Amino acid sequence: LAHSNRFQFFQSHIIQILYSSLQIQFAQRYSKDDVIRALLNVISPEIFIPHYWRTEKNCVQFFVDDYSIAQRLQSVERNVQMHDGYRLSIRVRANCPVVSVDEEFKEKMKLVMAKRYNPQTKALDMSKFHADPDFRNVFCGLFRSQVMSAALDIIEKNIPDLEALNLNENSLSGLDSFKNVEQRLPNLKILYLGDNNIASLAHLLVLRNVPIMELVLKSNPLRQRYKDHSFYVRYHDGEELEPQILFDVNDTSSLPRAKASFLCDASGADIIRQFLEQYFIIFDSDNRQPLLDAYHEQAMMSISVPSASQAGRLQSFWKFNRNFRRIVNNEEINKIRQLKVGRLPVVSTLAEWPKTQHDPQSFTVDLTLFTPKLICFTVGGLFKEFESTNNPTGDIRYFQRQFIIVPAGGGFCIRNEMIFVTSAVGLQARAFLKPQQTMPAAGTAATPAAPNSLTSVQNRLQMNQQATTSAAAALIHLPANQPDDATKMQMVQAMSMQSHMNMEWSRKCLEENNWDYNHATFVFDKLQKENKVPPEAFVK
Known part of the structure; x- marks a missing residue:
């Protein structure tokens, strides 16, 4: 640092101390009174008292206990002229006198x-x-x-x-x-x-x-x-001060124990448990297309991942990222593009995910809203991403998914979903690799063991009673109440008009899709694009 700025640097970077040291070169040849008088003349009307005056071989040194005076003397350097014309050179430092405690x-x-x-x-x-x-x-x-x-x-x-x-x-x-x-x-x-x-x-x-x-x-x-x-x-x-108001109880410094779930209404536990069982069995299978039945026709979904520092590790999910902090220049087109609207775009996006295996023992569940017309809950936990670009054996991810579900027919469907995915920390990854009860494949969903495949999830929802099997509680795809014959005939006619198939094949299409008209039309469109609809279906 230049000498003229050294004092200011020290004063701006340390706590202001009491004393400042002043060293005047070649002032030892003058008397103390002459030097002090010359300094006072320059800074007049301000005054100061020199402390601990010491004369050395080539200079004199003393201290002042006023920061503003030290600054003032620093500013008038070379302006202090003695009676013989010599101009004093003043060096000011933030310093304390040496002390010997004897x-x-x-x-x-x-x-x-x-x-x-x-x-x-x-x-x-x-x-x-x-x-x-x-x-x-x-x-x-x-x-x-x-x-x-x-x-x-x-x-x-x-x-x-x-x-x-x-x-x-x-x-x-x-x-x-x-x-x-x-x-x-x-x-x-x-x-x-x-x-x-x-x-x-x-x-x-x-x-x-x-x-x-x-x-x-x-x-x-x-x-x-x-x-x-x-x-x-x-x-x-x-x-x-006002006296404290105390209570005759023992204070405790321990935090409440963390719970794996929060339920605003205990009656919702059974519904959420069945949702988790059915949804993630399908999600972890080789075919996620059956999830179409779980989403509303106008369902909306967005996916976000954290900062760019994890872009390489989360490459499989980065292209779906709708994290506004990562959208360049806050482009509206990217906001719209990454918001999936409609159950087909939603499931198509999920189908692009790599194969996964979720760990039900790691799940945490928060049910925050439970009404007859709307249910809102959040699920968090760990899953394994197979065939990761960075790790052929798979990487452990942490996820959090918030679902809003609404009644549909005899069950419920997902109206809105927000997904967050990030890399699991070391402790989480080690916990995932511990021996645990694995989730069964989709093919075993209909076996008697399937309802118990997520026993740990049921425990985390603090279920004390036996899981009900009421059809009204199922979430993923419970068929609505079967329509009557007149309604079925109207559906067959509508399917025939829309698809140009004959009545027999239109009925067959609806029957195979459990009389779910929307799903039946979706399956028809998909098969027709693949040229898998036989020609006789169009013979009338």
């Missing part, structure tokens, strides 16, 4: 402390201790740890029953010297620390075992962060 020094401290002690109130006034006239030629700044330690030693040996201590205006930035003060000064009840440089409440931890009833902290940087002092003081900054 027995002579301690004796002088003891004398000053003795005259400041009030035996009637058992109070010791050490405010602005360094400025005491008896320290005219000795530096005794309490903000130096060795000086404060010496002061506490003197108090412990000579005033062990001290009850009040005033340390205002001593530029204290910490209280490290007060360690074990509860043993050294067990009767200390009043402590003044105003007008100091204490920046953090952490510095007060050394006082936690001291029976202080009155604490003054005014004009300290920590006052801007000071919020709650009512738990350990009765007076603060001279004001009496």
Whole structure:
């Protein structure tokens, strides 16, 4: 740093200390009075008192205890001219005088402390201790740890029953010297620390075992962060605090135990359990097309992944990302493109995902809304992504999916879904690899063991009763109540008109799709595009 900026640099990067050092080159040939007079003439009408004047071989050095004066003297460098025409060169540094805490020094401290002690109130006034006239030629700044330690030693040996201590205006930035003060000064009840440089409440931890009833902290940087002092003081900054309202109970510092699920309505647990069983059995199978029955005709879905730092590790999902923080220039077209609307776009997107295996033991479930017309819940947990680009054996992912489902026919369907995917942390990945009950393949969904495949999920939903098998509780694809014959005939006629198939094949198409007209038309369109509809279906 250039010399002219060095002082400003130190003052802007450290806590402002009490003294500043001034060194004047080749001023030793002039008398002290001449040098001081020349400096005062330049900064007039301001004045200062030089402390600890010392003459050396090629310079003189002294200290000032006013930061503004030090800045002023720094600014007039080379403008101070002596009677012989020589211009003084002034160097200013943020510095403290060297102090040697010997027995002579301690004796002088003891004398000053003795005259400041009030035996009637058992109070010791050490405010602005360094400025005491008896320290005219000795530096005794309490903000130096060795000086404060010496002061506490003197108090412990000579005033062990001290009850009040005033340390205002001593530029204290910490209280490290007060360690074990509860043993050294067990009767200390009043402590003044105003007008100091204490920046953090952490510095007060050394006082936690001291029976202080009155604490003054005014004009300290920590006052801007000071919020709650009512738990350990009765007076603060001279004001009496209102008494605390306490209860006759034992305080505990432990947090509530984390729960794997939250249910706003316990009656929704069975529905959510069946949803998880059916949905993820299909999702982890080789064919996700049956999920079409789980989504509403106008279903909406979005997928987001975290920051670009994981783009490489989440390459399989990055192209679906609708994280607004990652959309360049907040382009509206990308927002629209990545929002999937309609059950076919939704399931088509999910079909592009790599093969997965979800871990039901890791699932957490939160049911936040449960009404006859709408259910909202969130599922989080782990799954394994097979054939990852970075790991042929598969990577462990963490997911969170929020579902909004609505009634549809005799069951429910997904109206809205938001998916978040990220890489699992090491602890999660290790938990996934532990031996556990695996989810059965889709082909076993109809076996008697399938309803128990997610026993851990049922436990996490805190189910105490047997799982019901009511058709009204099924979520993924429960056929609606079978239409009557007249309605079936109308559906067959509508299918025939729309598809141009004859009545026989139209009925066959509807029957094979459980009389779900929307799904039947979807299957027909798909098969027709693949040229798999036989020609006789169109013969009338």
